[in-house]
Amino acid sequence: MKEYSVEEVEKQLEKMTEAQKTPNILICGQTGVGKSSVVNYLFNDSVAVSGVGEPCTHGIKLYRNDTVNIYDSEGYEIGNESQDHYEQLIFDDFLAKRKGVEDTEAVHLVWYAVNGAGKRFTELDIKLIKRIRAEGYPVCVLLTKIDELDETQLNDMMTELNKNLIGIDVFRLSCLARKNESLAAFCDWEQLINWSYEKLPTVFKDRFVSALRGGLSLKHKQAIAVIAGATVAAGTVGASPIPFSDAALLVPVQTGMIMGIAAIYGVHVGKAAITSVASSAGISALGKSAAGAILKFIPGVGSVAGAVINSSVAIAITGALGTAFSELCYKQCKDSLDGKPPVIDIEKVLTAPSFIAEVLKTTQETKK
Numbered sequence: 001m002k003e004y005s006v007e008e009v010e011k012q013l014e015k016m017t018e019a020q021k022t023p024n025i026l027i028c029g030q031t032g033v034g035k036s037s038v039v040n041y042l043f044n045d046s047v048a049v050s051g052v053g054e055p056c057t058h059g060i061k062l063y064r065n066d067t068v069n070i071y072d073s074e075g076y077e078i079g080n081e082s083q084d085h086y087e088q089l090i091f092d093d094f095l096a097k098r099k100g101v102e103d104t105e106a107v108h109l110v111w112y113a114v115n116g117a118g119k120r121f122t123e124l125d126i127k128l129i130k131r132i133r134a135e136g137y138p139v140c141v142l143l144t145k146i147d148e149l150d151e152t153q154l155n156d157m158m159t160e161l162n163k164n165l166i167g168i169d170v171f172r173l174s175c176l177a178r179k180n181e182s183l184a185a186f187c188d189w190e191q192l193i194n195w196s197y198e199k200l201p202t203v204f205k206d207r208f209v210s211a212l213r214g215g216l217s218l219k220h221k222q223a224i225a226v227i228a229g230a231t232v233a234a235g236t237v238g239a240s241p242i243p244f245s246d247a248a249l250l251v252p253v254q255t256g257m258i259m260g261i262a263a264i265y266g267v268h269v270g271k272a273a274i275t276s277v278a279s280s281a282g283i284s285a286l287g288k289s290a291a292g293a294i295l296k297f298i299p300g301v302g303s304v305a306g307a308v309i310n311s312s313v314a315i316a317i318t319g320a321l322g323t324a325f326s327e328l329c330y331k332q333c334k335d336s337l338d339g340k341p342p343v344i345d346i347e348k349v350l351t352a353p354s355f356i357a358e359v360l361k362t363t364q365e366t367k368k
């Protein structure tokens, strides 16, 4: 039996992480408009802006985890001298210093928050938003606290903003939306997420998606892309048909896929689980007879498989594994958003000796 090589698995994982970079997002606007709250609403707890950030430039703090860097600026106060200094703070002290530097240091998105509840935005807001765009940054407007507006006020505010900022997207937001469905219907959280995803350069997209607390439809889409990539790779492995006992050859591909999916959904996978997946992923640990049982789960393959893994079998197994695992993660993520305790311990599933069978079994059970 051919052994998969640990080095190969590690290489695969490394390649995956190297291809991803951490996006930098700057958020600005008046004080108290809800900038920090927006960040807390959107991202996983580990970014938590309510915590103590690292002082960056004066007035701008960096909040970060492995997947996102948020530069949260202390807002300016109307009529206060901070208003006069704000433009300098944003442009000279911050943005200018990051121009022409390495891609990883550059600012990739700017979110400019305007207070819906204040029912007014200032000349300075308009001026700064226009200047940010003129300098080439993807910028959008976050219209915050819309829960404090009635429908007419909200529409008026949108009209005013659109009139003053032609061609700049405005997203209506309220941090109370998660627990209030009718309010959620007025909010553009998903649109903001999609806008940001679209504007980010490719290498920064994956981590942005990972960093999100919600954004489930985007996560789902990303997971499908990861699975598609893995099935192509698996198909190549199976292009020269191999006996089932050599399924270990698929392990690096499948391990990479599993880790990729877990990362997208922000599901923590410890080192022990990674090693465990690498040694049991795919069907290498199951032997030929168990492989037959697995194939029963995969329509259209069971009858033709025989004792050989060819391209279509490799594709089907990898696809089924990826889809099943993605469903588990999706459910975990959704439960957590809904404030429910996790039904499945994903790490436990990953460390089960017959991982693939476990994943497929759990999926079948949760479907019942």
Ligand SMILES: Nc1nc2c(ncn2[C@@H]2O[C@H](COP(=O)(O)OP(=O)(O)OP(=O)(O)O)[C@@H](O)[C@H]2O)c(=O)[nH]1
Residues within 6 Å of the ligand: 030, 031, 032, 033, 034, 035, 036, 037, 038, 073, 074, 075, 076, 144, 145, 146, 147, 148, 173, 174, 175, 176
């Ligand atoms: N009603 C309502 N209140 C909100 C919302 N978002 C934030 N707030 C409240 O607004 C206040 C200010 O929110 P922050 O997120 O600290 O505002 P900020 O823009 O970061 O303020 P600075 O850091 O001082 O510039 C807090 O009391 C929040 O609880 C919202 O969507 N609706």
Ligand SMILES: [Mg+2]
Residues within 6 Å of the ligand: 035, 036, 037, 072, 073, 074, 075
């Ligand atoms: Mg703040």
